[in-house]
Amino acid sequence: MKLPVIAALLAVVVLGGLGVGWYLNTDRSGDQFAQCSSSTAVGGAIGGPFTLVDETGETVTDADVLSEPSLVYFGYTFCPDVCPLDNARNADAIALLDERDVKVQPVFISIDPGRDTAEVVRDYTDLFHPRMLGLTGSQEQVRAASQAYKTFYQIGDTSDPYYLVNHTTFSYLMLPDHGFVELFRREDTAEEMADDIACYVNAM
Amino acid sequence: MKFMTIAASAALMVLPHLAMAHDYKIADLVIDHPMAIETPATARAGGGYLSVTNTGDTDDKLVEARADFLRVELHTSKDVDGLVSMVRLDGIDIPAGETVTLKPGGMHVMFMGLEGHPFQVGREIPVTLVFEKAGAVDVILQVEAREEHAPKDGDHSGHGDHSNHGASN
Numbered sequence: 613m614k615l616p617v618i619a620a621l622l623a624v625v626v627l628g629g630l631g632v633g634w635y636l637n638t639d640r641s642g643d644q645f646a647q648c649s650s651s652t653a654v655g656g657a658i659g660g661p662f663t664l665v666d667e668t669g670e671t672v673t674d675a676d677v678l679s680e681p682s683l684v685y686f687g688y689t690f691c692p693d694v695c696p697l698d699n700a701r702n703a704d705a706i707a708l709l710d711e712r713d714v715k716v717q718p719v720f721i722s723i724d725p726g727r728d729t730a731e732v733v734r735d736y737t738d739l740f741h742p743r744m745l746g747l748t749g750s751q752e753q754v755r756a757a758s759q760a761y762k763t764f765y766q767i768g769d770t771s772d773p774y775y776l777v778n779h780t781t782f783s784y785l786m787l788p789d790h791g792f793v794e795l796f797r798r799e800d801t802a803e804e805m806a807d808d809i810a811c812y813v814n815a816m
Numbered sequence: 817m818k819f820m821t822i823a824a825s826a827a828l829m830v831l832p833h834l835a836m837a838h839d840y841k842i843a844d845l846v847i848d849h850p851m852a853i854e855t856p857a858t859a860r861a862g863g864g865y866l867s868v869t870n871t872g873d874t875d876d877k878l879v880e881a882r883a884d885f886l887r888v889e890l891h892t893s894k895d896v897d898g899l900v901s902m903v904r905l906d907g908i909d910i911p912a913g914e915t916v917t918l919k920p921g922g923m924h925v926m927f928m929g930l931e932g933h934p935f936q937v938g939r940e941i942p943v944t945l946v947f948e949k950a951g952a953v954d955v956i957l958q959v960e961a962r963e964e965h966a967p968k969d970g971d972h973s974g975h976g977d978h979s980n981h982g983a984s985n
Contacts, residue, residue, distance in 0.1 A: 689859065689860075691861075692861045694900045697921050732856075736856045736859075739962060
């Protein structure tokens with residue numbers, strides 16, 4: 613009598629555990645990244661196909677530019693305060709990963725293509741990291757990329773050349789064959805990000 | 817001899833930092849370390865930062881920053897659960913006995929119209945700060961390297977260990 617009860621209890625615990633594990637990993641690509649911490653609740657799938665314009669003016673797709681682990685941030689270069697802080701933080705995380713021989717590409721996608729030409733995003737990203745890739749595009753291309761990543765932006769009154777743009781400031785870790793695996797917030801430090809990113813990349 | 821060389825070297829290393837920590841006084845206000853952070857060559861806007869200490873017993877207010885750019889405004893960055901917006905401020909209160917700091921990620925002087933004249937490290941930007949009670953004071957903002965101002969605690973960066981990501985062009 614006793615044994616079946618224990619077995620049943622065990623089954624509940626194990627299945628329950630699996631259920632929680634499955635739940636926590638619903639938005640991820642599988643159990644291989646289970647040890648890479650995340651308490652981030654993310655609604656819906658993040659990422660997907662996009663067509664944008666790179667720093668050299670070439671039209672590129674997500675398949676072209678996300679062929680290696682990438683840390684993706686959406687912002688605009690006219691933003692002199694917060695975006696540079698976030699990009700510098702991301703560049704610092706990438707530099708920490710470089711030291712550990714974990715290669716991750718920092719990516720900056722402009723959501724202000726009206727002002728951010730290919731040349732502007734090139735100059736901007738070069739200031740932060742030699743490998744930081746700047747992407748821009750048409751209004752439609754940028755909007756589609758933003759929607760794929762569930763980011764939000766709101767462009768101010770463009771009759772003023774110094775219009776501002778309100779936008780979300782999350783950074784997304786994208787892995788080849790897995791897509792989106794992790795989201796970082798402004799509060800996350802370069803060290804925390806480097807640790808998390810290394811965990812994911814090493815588990816690939 | 818050796819000691820003098822070391823002392824001289826140390827002095828040379830320390831001096832630029834001392835030079836950056838310049839301050840200005842007007843009435844009861846002390847303005848410390850006015851600076852801006854370098855921008856890319858194609859930048860149209862840049863941010864300026866400083867702190868103001870009110871040593872008196874009367875509240876004051878920074879109401880304007882004037883400089884030779886198309887537009888100069890006082891701004892703050894607002895972050896609501898990751899959605900960031902910049903907001904123009906009519907003024908920045910400087911309460912009696914307190915120090916108010918404009919720093920990256922928060923309040924800043926927003927310089928617009930940099931086209932063709934980016935903030936390069938070492939450039940000096942003359943700015944007139946106008947206070948409601950203390951009046952106007954001319955200060956010089958020195959442009960500093962981005963990597964000197966890594967986000968948050970930031971002490972891991974910009975001191976030679978892995979600062980190769982800063983100036984690539």
